[in-house]
Amino acid sequence: MDDATYREWFPKVKDLIWNDLSQYVDQIEREGHIPHDEVIPKLAALGLYGCLVPESYGGLGLSVGQYVPVLIELSKMYAGLRGYLHAHVSASKLLEFATDEQKARIYPGVAKGEIQLAFALTEPDNGTGVDITTTARREGDVYFVSGRKHLISNCDIADYLMLVCYTDRSRGADGISVLMLPKEAPGFTWDPVGGLMGCKGAEHGRLNLDDAQVPAENLLGGVEGKGLAHALEALEESRVFIASTSLGTAERVLELSLDYATERVTFGKSISTRETVRSYLAEMATDIFALRSMLADAIAKLDRGERIPAEAAMCKQFGAEAVNRVTDRALLVHGGIGYTTQRDIERHYRDCRINMIEEGTPSIQKTVIARTFLDGYRFQDFGSQL
Numbered sequence: 001m002d003d004a005t006y007r008e009w010f011p012k013v014k015d016l017i018w019n020d021l022s023q024y025v026d027q028i029e030r031e032g033h034i035p036h037d038e039v040i041p042k043l044a045a046l047g048l049y050g051c052l053v054p055e056s057y058g059g060l061g062l063s064v065g066q067y068v069p070v071l072i073e074l075s076k077m078y079a080g081l082r083g084y085l086h087a088h089v090s091a092s093k094l095l096e097f098a099t100d101e102q103k104a105r106i107y108p109g110v111a112k113g114e115i116q117l118a119f120a121l122t123e124p125d126n127g128t129g130v131d132i133t134t135t136a137r138r139e140g141d142v143y144f145v146s147g148r149k150h151l152i153s154n155c156d157i158a159d160y161l162m163l164v165c166y167t168d169r170s171r172g173a174d175g176i177s178v179l180m181l182p183k184e185a186p187g188f189t190w191d192p193v194g195g196l197m198g199c200k201g202a203e204h205g206r207l208n209l210d211d212a213q214v215p216a217e218n219l220l221g222g223v224e225g226k227g228l229a230h231a232l233e234a235l236e237e238s239r240v241f242i243a244s245t246s247l248g249t250a251e252r253v254l255e256l257s258l259d260y261a262t263e264r265v266t267f268g269k270s271i272s273t274r275e276t277v278r279s280y281l282a283e284m285a286t287d288i289f290a291l292r293s294m295l296a297d298a299i300a301k302l303d304r305g306e307r308i309p310a311e312a313a314m315c316k317q318f319g320a321e322a323v324n325r326v327t328d329r330a331l332l333v334h335g336g337i338g339y340t341t342q343r344d345i346e347r348h349y350r351d352c353r354i355n356m357i358e359e360g361t362p363s364i365q366k367t368v369i370a371r372t373f374l375d376g377y378r379f380q381d382f383g384s385q386l
């Protein structure tokens with residue numbers, strides 16, 4: 001999207017988030033479900049389902065630097081809705097690896113929100129990566145897929161689930177592919193998982209694949225064996241997106257804490273005059289500044305087309321730790337009332353816990369970071385990036 005159009009568009013997004021979507025927070029918290037019939041047309045009207053879909057296919061074609069502020073703003077308001085949109089938009093990133101025929105078939109509907117997407121990698125009985133056991137066997141023009149997935153966001157409404165599975169187990173990582181599983185595929189059912197700690201609203205179900213039939217034309221990119229590489233490349237951006245959501249939540253709770261510290265009086269003095277409270281606020285702001293700086297660097301590199309496995313994992317990991325610390329400090333600033341649903345701190349505190357888990361746990365992030373440096377990666381001289 002060109003800069004002039006973006007400058008007109010983004011204030012409309014902020015307006016939608018704060019003056020329209022905010023009406024659903026209490027309902028979603030209470031019921032645990034996003035009212036899709038009402039929310040989808042609102043997001044679609046501003047093209048939000050097509051943030052990463054190229055303009056030539058009817059999308060917004062946002063750069064990473066243009067999309068990140070959307071996630072930040074949504075996270076400031078309500079992480080439940082950002083979780084839902086993030087799952088769709090990040091899955092749409094995988095379509096970059098699709099064939100021209102697949103792009104023409106799917107991108108326009110994805111951009112309009114008429115085709116909803118999910119990404120299905122995690123398994124209940126196995127680790128993530130080469131340890132998965134979901135397997136597809138091809139017979140003629142059909143793949144028959146068997147296995148189990150779980151915690152798959154948006155599985156209730158996804159028209160296509162970007163399913164990571166083996167197409168040739170004998171080839172290890174090079175035998176993993178992504179199949180675009182249609183929701184109506186014979187042999188495919190799902191069950192709700194439910195009962196989330198926070199980030200409520202989207203369904204994160206268990207997929208049952210019993211010889212589920214996927215047309216061979218739905219093999220992403222038309223070539224077997226590229227699935228893990230594609231998923232890992234897409235994950236780089238996605239980890240930066242999670243770090244952005246950490247930033248959004250952290251900035252929001254700092255704002256709420258500054259307000260509360262100023263308004264709350266004990267022993268005749270505002271608590272904002274107390275050294276301990278000031279030190280909490282200072283620590284929160286410092287974490288936020290560090291995360292902003294890391295993200296600025298990572299986003300610039302992504303928008304220059306660079307691969308950044310280490311930086312993406314560092315942003316994701318530091319961001320998750322930072323937002324956990326910041327919400328913890330925010331709770332301390334608020335005292336007891338912060339522990340109740342009368343204040344939004346309670347919700348933000350729960351919601352951001354997912355940022356530690358989503359798109360890989362700390363051990364995965366640290367493995368990626370250490371491996372990248374041990375393989376020879378080094379930062380450029382600091383002066384060259386100023």
Ligand SMILES: Cc1cc2nc3c(=O)[nH]c(=O)nc-3n(C[C@H](O)[C@H](O)[C@H](O)COP(=O)(O)OP(=O)(O)OC[C@H]3O[C@@H](n4cnc5c(N)ncnc54)[C@H](O)[C@@H]3O)c2cc1C
Binds near residue numbers: 087128359364
């Ligand atoms: C709300 C929500 C939404 C989600 N959405 C999706 C989605 O849309 N699509 C999807 O595919 N997944 C999704 N997930 C799953 C999520 O990506 C995984 O839960 C996460 O990656 C961790 O994997 P796991 O649950 O299998 O944990 P496990 O792998 O069981 O890890 C448990 C612990 O063991 C450690 N551990 C495991 N293996 C190793 C190892 N080899 N070395 C060292 N430590 C190890 C981990 O670091 C962690 O601390 C979602 C999860 C949640 C909660």
